[in-house]
Amino acid sequence: MSYRSPALTISIRLDPETEDELRRRLDAQGEPLSRFVREAIREKLARNEAQDTHYALGESLFGRFQSGETDRSVRRKALIRERLHDRHRR
Numbered sequence: 001m002s003y004r005s006p007a008l009t010i011s012i013r014l015d016p017e018t019e020d021e022l023r024r025r026l027d028a029q030g031e032p033l034s035r036f037v038r039e040a041i042r043e044k045l046a047r048n049e050a051q052d053t054h055y056a057l058g059e060s061l062f063g064r065f066q067s068g069e070t071d072r073s074v075r076r077k078a079l080i081r082e083r084l085h086d087r088h089r090r
Helices: 015-027 033-051 054-061 076-089
Strands: none
Touching: 015 033
16 A cells, blocks of 8 residues: 655746746646646656666667777677787887
């Protein structure tokens, strides 16, 4: 059995431009502020939940620095040996 706390009340500060834009939108749509905020929070939570996989978090980095060598991981030991050999030759 889980304990549910009473409804959470929050207070936020908005810059004047954001507040004006929000008030205009709410007035135009006839939507209460509390419903707008609840829906915005739900959307943000759902979006973050979908992106929280390990793959999704690193996806923008995958293949970012491609060498063009498709067998690089297979030849890693040989590549290291070559680099060490080149260093010692100098």
